[in-house]
Amino acid sequence: MAWSGQFSDFDSFTRQNDKRNTSNARSINANDNKDKTNIKLENINLGYSSIVNVVGLILSREDARSVQSRKNSSTERFVFNFTLRDSPLFYVNVTFWGKEQNIKDLTDRFHIGDVVCLSNVQVQAKPQDGSDEKYKSATPVPFCLSGSENHSNIEWYNGPESDTLLQLQHVPIKATNDFYTLEDIQANGQGLHGEHVNLLCVVRKTIIRINLISEIKDIRNKQKRTTHFSGTSGRKLISLQREYKVKKIHPLQ
Structure with a gap:
């Protein structure tokens, strides 16, 4: 059956039991987040603001990897790439930079299906030659998001829209007539x-x-x-x- 565009179509889906130990992990709810202004991906444009806060579902992700520094060839930077979705039509690629242990901690904590809040991430234009999506998911927005351990943060989110965001993992990102069998x-x-x-x-x-x-x-x-x-x-x-x-x-x- 084709998706009708109503989230109620997916009421029968429930999140799988998460056996990870998160007793000591920090998460935020709506009250914690009251001083932050979260923005929807559909409302972001390259002239809006360079720094934003976004809440969404991790749709896909990669493991931590190292990249040789352009400024100093003898040092390495570590990166965590994932795709964030906050509605059926909008999702964006996100890159977090930091030291090795910090980035590996992020990849150990956050997984596909987690609802997270990104704080103080930078809006960047995607390269027009498509090089940004050569090894990443193709996204419908003209920008990507970038964060660093010194200026940005990523935390689990337990706000009122969490249940709606969780259902996005069951909504196809392609049109219903755009699949092969x-x-x-x-x-x-x-x-x-x-x-x-x-x-x-x-x-x-x-x-x-x-x-x-x-x-x-x-x-x-x-x-x-x-x-x-x-x-x-x-x-x-x-x-x-x-x-x-x-x-x-x-x-x-």
Whole structure:
């Protein structure tokens, strides 16, 4: 059934039990947030303000990663990228910068499906060449949001609109007539080669593969030459690869 545009269509969906220990984690409610002016993504434009506060649902996210500093090539900066959504039609890419431990703490705390409040984040124009979305979600807004550990903050949000925002994780971001079925892809595989398509599927099963990789050691010989040695003994490094199996569903009516 196609989405009618009413959130009541998703009343049967409930948030999965979150087993993470958040007893010591800080969250804010409407009273905590009364001195802040939150703005909806649809009301933001590049001439509005450079610093904003936004509440929304984490729609997708990446793990922490390091980026070489442009100012000092010998240092690294760490970044946490995620996509925030506050309505069926509007969502934006967000980047948080900081030191390694700070960014890793953020990625450990915040996950897909969390409702959060972003404070003092900067509105930035997206590059016109599309480079900003080369490895990120394509978004319908002409800007992105950027925060740093020194000036910005991200916290869980428990305000009155939390329940409405939680339901956004069940609302497709694409039009109901813009999806392929697995059957269509199988039948038209050659014609779709190299194309990007949208799928609306149910994840039926996940598989985790564990690859054991020998530890690489540096061995110095008598001539003080360093040799890289990959042995089968000693500590093993574990590489995880996750695969997904999807269940085909009927085309949207």
